[in-house]
Amino acid sequence: MTNVFEIAGKVSLFGLRAAIDSLRRPFEGAQIARQLAEVGSKSLPLVIASGFALGAVMTLHTRSTLVTFGATSVIPTVQAFAFFLEIGPLVTGLLVAGRVGSGIGAVLANMRATEQIDGIESLSIDSFKFLVVPRIVACTLALPILTLVMDFSGLLGGFLSEYSSSRLSLQLYIFRAFSAFDWSNFWPPTLKTCVFGFTIGTISSFFGYTTNEGAQGVGRAATSSVVISSLLIILLDVLLIKVIFFVFPGSAL
Amino acid sequence: MTAGDTRAVVFDQVSKSFGAKHILSDVSFDVGAGEALCILGRSGTGKSVTLKLLISLLKPDTGKIWIEQDEITQMKESDLSRVRRKMGFLFQDAALFDSLTLYDNLALPLLRLTDKSPQEVDLVVDQVLRQVGLGSDKAKMPSELSGGMRKRAGLARALVLQPKVLLADEPSSGLDRITASEIDELLLRQKTECRTALIVVTHDVHGARRLADRVVVLDRGKLIAYGTVAEIEHSENEVARKLISES
Numbered sequence: 456m457t458n459v460f461e462i463a464g465k466v467s468l469f470g471l472r473a474a475i476d477s478l479r480r481p482f483e484g485a486q487i488a489r490q491l492a493e494v495g496s497k498s499l500p501l502v503i504a505s506g507f508a509l510g511a512v513m514t515l516h517t518r519s520t521l522v523t524f525g526a527t528s529v530i531p532t533v534q535a536f537a538f539f540l541e542i543g544p545l546v547t548g549l550l551v552a553g554r555v556g557s558g559i560g561a562v563l564a565n566m567r568a569t570e571q572i573d574g575i576e577s578l579s580i581d582s583f584k585f586l587v588v589p590r591i592v593a594c595t596l597a598l599p600i601l602t603l604v605m606d607f608s609g610l611l612g613g614f615l616s617e618y619s620s621s622r623l624s625l626q627l628y629i630f631r632a633f634s635a636f637d638w639s640n641f642w643p644p645t646l647k648t649c650v651f652g653f654t655i656g657t658i659s660s661f662f663g664y665t666t667n668e669g670a671q672g673v674g675r676a677a678t679s680s681v682v683i684s685s686l687l688i689i690l691l692d693v694l695l696i697k698v699i700f701f702v703f704p705g706s707a708l
Numbered sequence: 709m710t711a712g713d714t715r716a717v718v719f720d721q722v723s724k725s726f727g728a729k730h731i732l733s734d735v736s737f738d739v740g741a742g743e744a745l746c747i748l749g750r751s752g753t754g755k756s757v758t759l760k761l762l763i764s765l766l767k768p769d770t771g772k773i774w775i776e777q778d779e780i781t782q783m784k785e786s787d788l789s790r791v792r793r794k795m796g797f798l799f800q801d802a803a804l805f806d807s808l809t810l811y812d813n814l815a816l817p818l819l820r821l822t823d824k825s826p827q828e829v830d831l832v833v834d835q836v837l838r839q840v841g842l843g844s845d846k847a848k849m850p851s852e853l854s855g856g857m858r859k860r861a862g863l864a865r866a867l868v869l870q871p872k873v874l875l876a877d878e879p880s881s882g883l884d885r886i887t888a889s890e891i892d893e894l895l896l897r898q899k900t901e902c903r904t905a906l907i908v909v910t911h912d913v914h915g916a917r918r919l920a921d922r923v924v925v926l927d928r929g930k931l932i933a934y935g936t937v938a939e940i941e942h943s944e945n946e947v948a949r950k951l952i953s954e955s
Contacts (some may be wrong), residue, residue, distance in 0.1 A: 481820075566805075574803035577763050578817040578869075579792040581785075 465665075470657040473591045476584050483589045490593035494555050498601055501550055506605040509542060510534065510612025518620060527621065528631065534613040535632035540644050543606040545692055548651035551598060552684035556659040559590050560680030563663025564673040572664070587664055591656030598652030599645050606645075639703040647695045651688050658684045715774070716741045716873050716905035717762065722771030724757055731757050732929045734771070737922075741872065742903035744895070746916040748951045749926035755909040756800070758926075759875045762907065763797055764788050775873060793821060796871035800878045802862030804850040810837070810861055811846035814868045821869065832868065840864045840894055856887035863894055873905045874898060880912045892918050913952060925951055 514530060521527050563586060566572050575582040614628045659680035666672035717739040724732040731754040739745045747755045760766045762773060764780050773780050778791050804813050814833045818824055824832065837843050840860040845853070853861060859879060866874060879895065880888030892915045898904045899919075910916050916923060916937070923940050925933040925948040933940050933948035940952045 569801060569806075570799045570803040571805055573760070573765050574797070574799055574805070574865075576765055577792060577795070577797040577799075578865075579789040579821055580817065581789075 466657060466661050469587075469661045469665075470591075470653065472583065473588050473657060473660070474653075476581075476588045477592050479584070481584075483585065483592075486585065486589035487592050487596075490589045491597055493558070494551070494590075494593045495597035495600060498551055498554055498597070499604060501554060502547060502601050502605050503608045505546060505550060506538075506543070506608030507612035509546065510538065510609035510614075511616040512612075513537065513542075513609070514613040514616035518617070530617055531610075531613070531623075531628045531632035532635055534610060535636060536640065538606045538609040538613075539636075539641060541692075543602045543609060544644050544648045544651065545688070547598065547602045547605045548648060548655070548688040548692075549685055551594070551601060551652070552655050552688055553681055555594065556655045556680040556684040557677040559594075559656065559659035560663040560676040560678075561673050563587075563590075563660060564666040564676035567664065567666055568669045568673060583664070587660045590660050591653060594652040594656030595649050596652070598648040598655075602645055602648045637705060639705045643699040643703050647692075647699065650691060650695060654687050654691060655684045658687065715739065716743075716776060717907065718772075718774035719758070719762070720772045720774070722758075722761060722768045722773060724754070724761060724766065724768050730929050732761075732768075732926075735924075735926070735929075735931045736771075737924050737931070737934060739873075739905045739907055739922075741905050742899060743921045744899050744906035744908065744919045745922050745924060746920035747907065747909045747924045747926060748911070748913075748916060748948075750947075750951075753926040754929045755926055756877050759797070759877050759907065759909055762873075762875055763792060763795055793869055794871055795873045795875065796866030796869065798859070798862050798866045798874070798876040798879055800881060802850070802858040802865075804853075804858065804861055804865065806850050808849075809846065810842065810848050810850065810853070813850070813861065814846075814865050817865070817869055836864045836868050839867070841890075855882050856884075856890070859883065859887075859891055860894070863891065867898065870902070871904060873907070876906065876908045876910075878909055878911065880910065880915050885914075888912060888915060895919060916952070923952065 514534060517530055517533055518527060521530060566586070572582045572586070575585060610632060614625060617623050617628060662676040662679045666676045668675065715738045719735060719737050722732055722735050723730070735758070737745060747758060749755050757766060761768055764783070768781055771781070775791050775794060780788060780791055783791065805816070808816065811833055814836060815829050818829045818832055833846065834843065837846055840863055842857060842860055842864065845857065850858060850861065863879070876895065879891050883891065895906060895908065896919060899906050906919065908916070908919055920937060922934065922936055924931060925940060925945070927947050932945045933943040937952060940948050943949055
C-alpha cells in the first residue's frame, strides 16, 4: 500500500513538473507538432471506425427497445446525448490510452534502455522538457479533438443505421439530435478529455521515462501505462461528472 | 584544489555506491589537453560509471571532479549545462536518437545550444560528417546504419560542438579490427589536431596501446594501476599486467 502512495506521489510531482515546464521557454513547438501527429492524426482511423460502429450498434439496440413505446423519434436525441456526454469522451480516452499510452511508455523506456536519454542530457539538453513535456501537451490537446471526431462518427453511424430502418432524412436526424442540446451539454464533457489526455501523457511518460530495467522495462512500462491510464480515466470520469454537475447544474438531466 | 587550473579533467578521490554495492572507491586520475587516458578493467568494475560521473549523469558519494576550472559535483543543473557543452560523449551503442535522421541528430545540439544560422549548421554538420566518412549518409535513419557507421555517427555527434573533453565508452566494441582501427584513428586525430582531452573506456588492448598516453586499470572499483603502457606492463599488480598484455 505504501508503494501505491509512493508512486502516486511521484506521478503527481512528475505531472506538476511537466505542467510548469510547459510554460517555460523553449516551448518545443516542433516536438509538440510531431507528437500531435503521432497522438492525433495516427489515432484518427481507430477513433472514426470505433465511433461509427458504436453509433450504428447503439441505434440498433435502442431502436428495438424504443419501438415498443412508439418513441423511435427520440433515437437521434438519445444518440447525441449518449455520445457527447459519455460515450465519446470515455471511449476516446480508453482507445487513446491503449494506442498512444503504450507507445509513449515503450518509446521512452526504450530510449532509456539504449542510453538515448543520457545522450540528450550529455548534449546539455533538458531531456524531460524535450521528450516528456511535448508528449503530455500533445495528449492534452489531441484528446478533445479526437473526442469530437468520435462523437460525430457515432452520429454518422447512428444516422446510417436509422436511415436503413426508417429512411429518416439527414436534416431531420440532425434537428432531432440537437434540438434539446445546450452548450453546457457540449463543452464540459468535451473539455474534460483534456484531463484524460494529461493523465494518459503523464502516466505513460512517467513509466517510460523513469524505468531502469533495460529491455525488460520496455514491456513493463508499456503495460503499466495502458492499465493505469485506463483505470484512472474511468475513475476520473466519475469524479469529473460530479464536478460538471456542480459547476453546470443545467447539464444534469 | 588548484589542479583544475592546469588540467582538462581531474578526478579526485571519487567514490560511488549503488545501495550497498560499492562501484568506485577512492579513485583519482587526471588528464591534460591533448592527452588520452584509457580506462581498462574487467566488466562491472565501474568504468562506464566513471564516464557518467565525469559528465555528471551520476553524482559521486564523495570526492571532487574538475572539468577545467569547474568543480562539477556540487553544481546546479543550469551550470552543469554550461560545463557539458565543453564535453562530448561517445556512447557504447552510439545512443543516436532513432526518430531523427543522421543530419538531425547532429544539427539538434547546434540549433539548440549555439547562435548558428541554419546555413552555418549545414556547413558544420557536413564538415563533421565528412570528417568521420559519413558525408553521403546524412539523410539516413540510425536504423539504416551498420555498427561501424553508428559508432562513427555517435562520434560525429560527440564532436559537433567541438568539445575540449571527449569521453568514449567502448568505442571499438562489436567492431571488426579494421573498423575499430578506423575509429581509433579518428580519436587520435581529434586528440592531436584539436588538442582534445580523451578519456576512453575500452577492453581493446590494441586500441589502448595505440591511443593512450596513460592508462588507468580498475578492479572491483579500485584503481590498481595508473601510468604509461610501459609502466603498467611492469606493474606489480598481476591483474593489471594481464589486462594490458592480453591480445
